Amino acid sequence: MSAGAAQGVVDAVAALSAEVFAGVDRLRGCAHALFAPGAPVARRDLAPLEEPVRATLGAVGGAVVGAGVVAAPNALCDPAHWVEWWTAGPVREGHQAVRLVVETDADADGFRDYTLLPWFEVPSRTGLPHVTGPYVDYLCTDEYTLTFTAPVLTGSGTVGVVGADVPARHLERLLAPALGQVGLPAAVVNAQGRVVAGNRPDLTTGTLLRERGPVPGASTPVAGTPLAVVLVA
Amino acid sequence: MAGSPRGASVRARDMIFTPLDSGGRVEAVTRRLADAIALGFLRDSEQLPSEADLAASFGVSTVTVREALTVLREQGLVTTRRGRGGGSFVTAPAGSADASVRARLADLAPSELRDLADHYAAVSGAAAALAAERADDDDVARIRLCGRRFAEAPDAGARRRAEGHLHVEVAAAGQSARLTRAELDLQAEAGPLLWLPLQDDDVHARCVEQHARLADAVARGDAEAARAAVVDHVRDAAAWLGALWLAEVGR
Numbered sequence: 245m246s247a248g249a250a251q252g253v254v255d256a257v258a259a260l261s262a263e264v265f266a267g268v269d270r271l272r273g274c275a276h277a278l279f280a281p282g283a284p285v286a287r288r289d290l291a292p293l294e295e296p297v298r299a300t301l302g303a304v305g306g307a308v309v310g311a312g313v314v315a316a317p318n319a320l321c322d323p324a325h326w327v328e329w330w331t332a333g334p335v336r337e338g339h340q341a342v343r344l345v346v347e348t349d350a351d352a353d354g355f356r357d358y359t360l361l362p363w364f365e366v367p368s369r370t371g372l373p374h375v376t377g378p379y380v381d382y383l384c385t386d387e388y389t390l391t392f393t394a395p396v397l398t399g400s401g402t403v404g405v406v407g408a409d410v411p412a413r414h415l416e417r418l419l420a421p422a423l424g425q426v427g428l429p430a431a432v433v434n435a436q437g438r439v440v441a442g443n444r445p446d447l448t449t450g451t452l453l454r455e456r457g458p459v460p461g462a463s464t465p466v467a468g469t470p471l472a473v474v475l476v477a
Numbered sequence: 478m479a480g481s482p483r484g485a486s487v488r489a490r491d492m493i494f495t496p497l498d499s500g501g502r503v504e505a506v507t508r509r510l511a512d513a514i515a516l517g518f519l520r521d522s523e524q525l526p527s528e529a530d531l532a533a534s535f536g537v538s539t540v541t542v543r544e545a546l547t548v549l550r551e552q553g554l555v556t557t558r559r560g561r562g563g564g565s566f567v568t569a570p571a572g573s574a575d576a577s578v579r580a581r582l583a584d585l586a587p588s589e590l591r592d593l594a595d596h597y598a599a600v601s602g603a604a605a606a607l608a609a610e611r612a613d614d615d616d617v618a619r620i621r622l623c624g625r626r627f628a629e630a631p632d633a634g635a636r637r638r639a640e641g642h643l644h645v646e647v648a649a650a651g652q653s654a655r656l657t658r659a660e661l662d663l664q665a666e667a668g669p670l671l672w673l674p675l676q677d678d679d680v681h682a683r684c685v686e687q688h689a690r691l692a693d694a695v696a697r698g699d700a701e702a703a704r705a706a707v708v709d710h711v712r713d714a715a716a717w718l719g720a721l722w723l724a725e726v727g728r
């Protein structure tokens with residue numbers, strides 16, 4: 245019975261992930277169309293991306309609160325670094341999408357090098373989509389977040405990544421029903437063994453399962469993501 | 478701009494033109510603008526808002542703004558041009574920021590400096606303890622990378638950036654959005670002062686060692702050692718600033 249219930253969690257995570265990545269993939273197609281011709285792309289040439297980015301916001305019942313495009317260093321012919329990210333605005337303003345302002349001048353004191361961060365680095369290196377987190381997104385929103393990103397690949401390599409943000413608290417709520425069906429302690433974890441969502445107080449999002457491992461053989465990966473569902477000892 | 482979310486890295490910039498606390502108005506306006514210039518949020522040759530706009534933003538009179546601009550001109554941080562195309566412009570060639578930070582240091586009493594250091598140590602120390610409990614291997618690798626960038630930083634500006642970045646990475650590794658925001662807020666408020674000692678090569682060398690201790694403690698999950706490494710680090714900076722205060726004010 246618990247094997248079946250754990251599968252229910254796997255399915256829930258897979259469905260959620262597929263829905264978020266569907267939006268990310270549409271963005272990827274738009275971004276690719278801008279870079280593919282091979283001519284130099286300037287920051288202002290990214291303007292046509294605004295509309296598809298805004299369209300991605302609010303997906304999955306409002307769980308997607310941020311989306312955008314981040315250029316690889318020197319992929320654009322003007323600034324070396326560029327972040328084109330939009331977030332859904334506050335409720336009182338009707339969730340109007342707002343553009344995020346981030347320091348992109350490498351010499352400025354407030355500059356943070358995003359090429360180090362997993363949501364950029366992993367898809368750039370592997371050529372595959374990735375789910376990062378849960379983590380504190382200090383570059384953009386200061387929120388505890390999961391970020392779904394995919395690389396934009398052209399003949400000259402990775403020109404950037406596209407992605408979507410889902411706050412950890414939204415994911416916890418969305419997965420709670422499925423997790424609640426599993427009789428044993430269970431959690432959705434990332435590749436580092438960090439809990440994305442769990443069904444016990446000591447399996448709160450962010451907990452690192454170090455000494456307490458999953459029950460041997462009771463870990464089921466969620467295909468297409470770095471996530472897995474584990475029954476915890 | 479108001480109400481729009483912004484990357485933590487530019488939050489400090491948006492705090493520049495907001496109302497000041499009461500009391501000592503001219504010094505407060507001067508300090509606010511001088512800090513913004515020192516931190517690089519107001520750039521060389523950038524034009525400041527008009528005196529009327531500054532007065533409205535800060536919640537002070539135009540007379541106060543004019544006096545503050547006079548002080549900033551004397552400090553060499555601002556030039557004012559009259560007539561069409563006129564206004565006040567930032568002049569911040571490399572090195573001048575230091576003078577304004579030192580001037581700000583002289584404005585603080587040692588007890589205020591101690592209080593600032595206590596606050597910063599409390600936030601950063603707690604974040605380091607959480608990082609020791611919750612960091613995964615990637616987090617530790619990023620913290621060590623920040624430490625290397627700090628060790629190899631070619632100038633004072635690069636040292637400041639690397640230092641700030643390292644502490645933010647530590648806070649994020651602790652999985653606490655609140656402590657990360659608190660760290661960023663304190664950096665925006667007190668960064669120029671706290672990082673002034675980093676230009677000293679002996680201080681820099683000690684910081685390199687403290688960063689290594691911090692990274693090692695986080696890697697082996699030793700929360701109290703991680704906290705202690707940060708507290709030592711902050712106390713060291715505060716002691717250096719305190720000695721500088723005595724030297725400058727005693728002149």
